[in-house]
Amino acid sequence: MSVPNQTADLQLNRAAAGNGSVLRGPILLFFVSGLFWLLIAVALWLLSAFQVTDPFSPLVFPDVAWLTYGRVYPVAMDLLVYGWASMIGVGTAIWILDRMAKNPFPGGYLPLLAGIIWNLGLVFGVWGVLGGGSTGKEWLEFPLYAAFPIWLAEIIMAIWAVALVIGRRSKGGYISQAFLLTAFIAFAWAYGSANGLLQFFKVSGAAEPAIQWWYFGCLISLWLTPLGVGIVYHFVPLLIGRPLYSAKLAAISFWGIVAFGGWTGIAQILGAPLPAWNQTASVVANVLLVIPVLAFATNLHLTMKGSFDVIKPNLALRFLVTGGMVFGLASIWNALTTFRSVNRILEFTWAVTARTDLFLIGFVTLICFGAIYYTLPRLVGRSWKYTRLIQWHFWFSIIALGTLVFDLTIAGVLQGFGQMDPKVPFAAVIDIIRPFLLGYELAAVFIGVSALLGLASFLTVFVNPAWAPDSKEAPEPVINEEVSLA
Amino acid sequence: MNRLSKIIGGGFVLFGLSWWGLAVYPYLSFATLKANVDPNTKEVAPPDIPGAAQQGYRVYAANGCVTCHSQFVRDKSEGGDIDREWGKRRTVARDYMKDDQVFLGVSRFGPDLTNVGVRQKDAQWFYRYLYDPRLFDPETTMPSYRWLFRDQAIAGQPAQNALKLEGADAPRPGHEIVPTAEAEALVAYLLSLKRDYALPEAPVSQQ
Numbered sequence: 001m002s003v004p005n006q007t008a009d010l011q012l013n014r015a016a017a018g019n020g021s022v023l024r025g026p027i028l029l030f031f032v033s034g035l036f037w038l039l040i041a042v043a044l045w046l047l048s049a050f051q052v053t054d055p056f057s058p059l060v061f062p063d064v065a066w067l068t069y070g071r072v073y074p075v076a077m078d079l080l081v082y083g084w085a086s087m088i089g090v091g092t093a094i095w096i097l098d099r100m101a102k103n104p105f106p107g108g109y110l111p112l113l114a115g116i117i118w119n120l121g122l123v124f125g126v127w128g129v130l131g132g133g134s135t136g137k138e139w140l141e142f143p144l145y146a147a148f149p150i151w152l153a154e155i156i157m158a159i160w161a162v163a164l165v166i167g168r169r170s171k172g173g174y175i176s177q178a179f180l181l182t183a184f185i186a187f188a189w190a191y192g193s194a195n196g197l198l199q200f201f202k203v204s205g206a207a208e209p210a211i212q213w214w215y216f217g218c219l220i221s222l223w224l225t226p227l228g229v230g231i232v233y234h235f236v237p238l239l240i241g242r243p244l245y246s247a248k249l250a251a252i253s254f255w256g257i258v259a260f261g262g263w264t265g266i267a268q269i270l271g272a273p274l275p276a277w278n279q280t281a282s283v284v285a286n287v288l289l290v291i292p293v294l295a296f297a298t299n300l301h302l303t304m305k306g307s308f309d310v311i312k313p314n315l316a317l318r319f320l321v322t323g324g325m326v327f328g329l330a331s332i333w334n335a336l337t338t339f340r341s342v343n344r345i346l347e348f349t350w351a352v353t354a355r356t357d358l359f360l361i362g363f364v365t366l367i368c369f370g371a372i373y374y375t376l377p378r379l380v381g382r383s384w385k386y387t388r389l390i391q392w393h394f395w396f397s398i399i400a401l402g403t404l405v406f407d408l409t410i411a412g413v414l415q416g417f418g419q420m421d422p423k424v425p426f427a428a429v430i431d432i433i434r435p436f437l438l439g440y441e442l443a444a445v446f447i448g449v450s451a452l453l454g455l456a457s458f459l460t461v462f463v464n465p466a467w468a469p470d471s472k473e474a475p476e477p478v479i480n481e482e483v484s485l486a
Numbered sequence: 487m488n489r490l491s492k493i494i495g496g497g498f499v500l501f502g503l504s505w506w507g508l509a510v511y512p513y514l515s516f517a518t519l520k521a522n523v524d525p526n527t528k529e530v531a532p533p534d535i536p537g538a539a540q541q542g543y544r545v546y547a548a549n550g551c552v553t554c555h556s557q558f559v560r561d562k563s564e565g566g567d568i569d570r571e572w573g574k575r576r577t578v579a580r581d582y583m584k585d586d587q588v589f590l591g592v593s594r595f596g597p598d599l600t601n602v603g604v605r606q607k608d609a610q611w612f613y614r615y616l617y618d619p620r621l622f623d624p625e626t627t628m629p630s631y632r633w634l635f636r637d638q639a640i641a642g643q644p645a646q647n648a649l650k651l652e653g654a655d656a657p658r659p660g661h662e663i664v665p666t667a668e669a670e671a672l673v674a675y676l677l678s679l680k681r682d683y684a685l686p687e688a689p690v691s692q693q
Contacts, residue, residue: 051629055628056630060629060630062631065633068549068629068631069550069554070550070553070554070629071549071550074550074553132548132549134549134550135547136547136550136552136589138553138591138592165490172490178490178494178497181490185497186497190505193509194509197509197513204585204586204588205519205579205583206512206516207513207516207517208587210513211509214504214505214508218504254493255496255497258496259500262500262505262508263504263507265508268592269592270560271558271567273576273579274579275515278507278511281508340564344560344564347592348591348592352592352593420566426570427626430595431625
């Protein structure tokens, strides 16, 4: 097998959604917007990290309502999820689905429309939450006038994706198609019904947190997860020029994720006033979810086997494979910490925040950058020149992730044991973790730097030389890099 | 298409199950909850939410108090909440049946507020606490919510709910610091957070 080298991999390919496709514009719109929201998210996150460490620092403005921690931090998290991860995920999904369908689909204006509406929703959301319109429900803070456009954009994308796949000229079905379509449909349902029930029908009482945390499970496990997994399943075989190792493992990962994913959220609030069987089912689902995730990670590993040396020169692949492996780790860690014996200590602590951050900053963000590094040169017809920058970006992302997750996890463990002991006064528990809050500030700075490095390398592609076809390079495989499900 | 559509259809059904189980089922089962009336004292539990507190939900939501404060007490078997005296008993679904909005929360960077109205019964305390938490703990990590208050010239009599502040926080001479309508609603809401009545399904746990 010819091992594609860095330039070969990062070369332009004019096939599929490449230059000249009607989809080029929409995909670029999603990418540029995603990066824009990442920067805003990280800036706000950084501000909030300084505020939470020291509420009397000069970065705290007790007279300015819209800059208070309780508004800034939720906006940062929402933008990370609905702005950054979702928009990059959708942009990449458009690229993949179009490529897999093999036929030009006339509905290119639909993704464009969706991208515009999505951005409007995010603008309203930031405006709304900072301005005091937050719903006060974690991950669902956006008021109706912001949530509705985002949902509408999602519905448009779901319809587009389904129509594209139904009308496709290629035969059979592929695992990435299954994951991406599932993601679109599940998110449309979950986001729509959660916002509809909570904000439109104004369900009240203990059913509220039930719906809210059911939704959180879907957001993580049936939206961001299948987007990320679908992207990895598609790109990794493409990048190393070999099919996926096992169709069976791929099927296990798919069925496992759709079967257990929706049940995982309630484990975030164990001990809450919700039906006991709901809570048990959710713990079990979090544990069982390890099976499909490990099936995915194993499949990835076996597909990569023998090609691991490609990771070093191939930067897109490096992001994607690392992201996939972090996902395996995150899932095991998630299962271990939902066991009641562990959860009773760690619940409500920074360790829970770290668990979600590991998923968002480790798995999702790395995959998003991997996808950008692969597709962007093909979209704009230029290749990466400043690969050093991308390497820096990679290592900084890893350092930032490590600092953040280690720091907050240790803080959480100390905080958890402190709170378990009624003899330790509450304020003393906070004193114990103060040094780790400084570590959190540092981690937030690292995250800011890695986001800037990502942005910088994104921008360099536009000044890079146009790609000249080189006959020595193997043409990109046409379609069957994945294994067919049929 | 067949194979792929079957897969998507199957995924849809599996996913729908979780929706039914975790969202619809709790909704339907909580919809039938009724307040408990003590046969002897005729006391209704949970009590009705006072009108003044109704606006407070929105202020609590808007300002993300939930990012640092939880509002539920776990059973002894689930954690140390009762030992820490955040409540005498675990909270159950009925505790929240009259709440317009429920903020369980997943973080306890600040103390649990399920029963903060039991611990503190004085609106003035809450005003001063929100205005400047450092009055109570100079090292605190609770942010100040000064913008919830207004500095106004004293017209005739000082306002009844003017904040009693000294030292660096003291208002200019002839002026007073008073809570805005939002602060009043928020504090009325915080004062209403009292889950100290008895419910048969959540007996007070014996030591």
